[in-house]
Amino acid sequence: MAENVCFLDCMKYAKDCLGIEFELKDKQIETLRSVYEGNDTLAVLPTGFGKSIIFQLLPFMFQRKFGRRQPMITIIVTPLNSIMQDQVQSLTKRGIPACFLNIEGTGVKTFVDGKRYQKSFQDEDSDTDIEEVVISSAPLQDVKKGNFCLIYAHPETLVDKKDFGKVLRSTVFQERVCAIVVDEVHMISEWGKEFRNSFDKLGNLTCLFPDVPHLALTATATKSDIARLSEVLQYRDTQFVIANPDRPNIYLEIRSRLPNIRKFEKFDNILAEIVSELSDKLDRYPVTIAYCNNLEAIGYAYVYTEQKLGPRAYIPQEGVPENRIFGSFTSVPQPP
Template identity: 55%
Template sequence: MACFLDIEGTGASTCPIGIHRDEKSDEDVDDADINDIIFSNVPIENVREGNNCYLYSHPETLIDKKEIGKMLRGRTMQKLVCAIAVDEVHMISEWGKEFRKSFSRLGQLTSIFPNIPHLALTATSTTADLKLLSKTLDFRETHYIIANPDHPNIFMEIRRRLPNIKKFEKYDALLGEISQEFEDKLQEFPVTIVYCDNLESVGYSYAYMHHTLGERAYCDKDNQTPENRMFSQYHKDYTSKMKSHVISELSKPNPRIRLIFATVALGMGLNVPAVNRIIHFRPPTTMEKYLQEIGRAGRSGQPATAIMFFNNNDITSNRKGLDPKMREFALNTSTCLRIQMLLYFGFKESLFNGQKELCCGNCRS
């Protein structure tokens, strides 16, 4: 069994290993019932007794909760825990200083379990960052396994958008093109995630599509429910039910949902093979975030596209958190975008070996 600790460390839920959503057809069970079938709540005593093969937890639970810390140092856990893995370890650098400080204290786990293997995983860290993260995690005798982060099946392109003074026109210009393609293709529209500036732009984009498409936005015009709409939104304030529906749909080989307007809440750990395109209405603040977000397209190896829009306001030096390298990337109109990105991560060669015009917008022009 796999066990998931709640963030307060007072309870947990378990899931049988090897259970997958596709073991039940869409007709057998709806999204709301799947969690009831797969997951079951268990008391914290179940965790203390070591009844699970895998234990998943938020950093805050392991680091900040005294009872959990006591449990980890106890005889049972000291005997049974055979390895610790920290996934998406680059979030220590991104969140550990201010937002979620427990991330930066995960090195305590190395001290609590000094005699077992520790594994840290990331797809978006530079060589310098890896060494800093190893130090933060208090790793010793560290072995680095590094692979080229290139996504050769993703065509990258950067385009200008209207300035921010055109508050709604800057969105209308982008949404007009998207909605026209959507009307033309409907259920053949390439599955697309649009990362918006903020919650306001998510809401505006969603309302624009709803107004433009009307009943054509639904898979079944006689059943115009949110679950049958071919576009959706995703953000931290969205209902848990609809978040679950969106993830469940995107996880299917041919989802009903074809277009998602999202904030970065639709983020880490997302493995949705059907996504064919990522659109950024505004550049991410770092190259790491950009690589992470475009990597959500083309997961099955199919040709995919990443389009990033920007204006001068988006890359101004006083934008909070903006890395100068992201500004250089946005302004690059002459050299290969793929090579520029890879050089940032310490790689000189691309994995792309196709036709030049299929590499990136700069290579095409």
């Protein structure tokens, strides 16, 4: 019972530090508890579940657990700059010291107070909007000193760059790193062998930090994937947290169009119901993706919808592309 109270107290402290007032989901708490207890953990949680909140709480949860004066350090391995930038921006807006590294491990980016940063570039009477935070470079020395409690990095930075390897082996990092997190861990299966083989070497981090818990997160993993990922990461006595992927707010339906003869007439029958409801509800119509299997069908669906909706296709102002309530997208290059 005492241990349970201690965990709940540490979790509450971490939530307060991040300004989180809502209740965490059961699987978020289960994942946090597993990591808190020192377990290597692999969590499969649906998209939009709130996976990032879990690892953002860790520096403060372990600060409380071990009675440290300052937050501990969590290193997050993630494959995309856009993910790093978005999360660091969100954290710094809340006053959390976070940063992301370039792939060489030599450059550091964070966000700073926009008003303070831009003050010297504007007149006092200027009415130009100033962003709340703006991206800025930070000295690598700040990372080495442990001034950031959440550090985002590419796998190449952490397993291939010898200079940054020295940082990871430094006394500061060996004493203050409380967890290593691999976000979007399914990328090991997708990219590990052929495209970005550093993903396949992330088990080195488990060996480099043998005394801290390791956490891997994904929304996409089969049973065979899970077993392989745990092996590649060299996790020990892995604890698995798996949430039901069912999303009751998402509905899938497949409709087939009869081929060849009067094909567009048959296509109209499929589109008419969708467009009629869209015309009635407009911006109250639920977000919908209609997948067509060829460019001809996509083009026809777009023109059909445009003709049926007319000026009602724009909210609030007709003729402004950004205000259109429908659009077409394709990954196939259009012919010249």
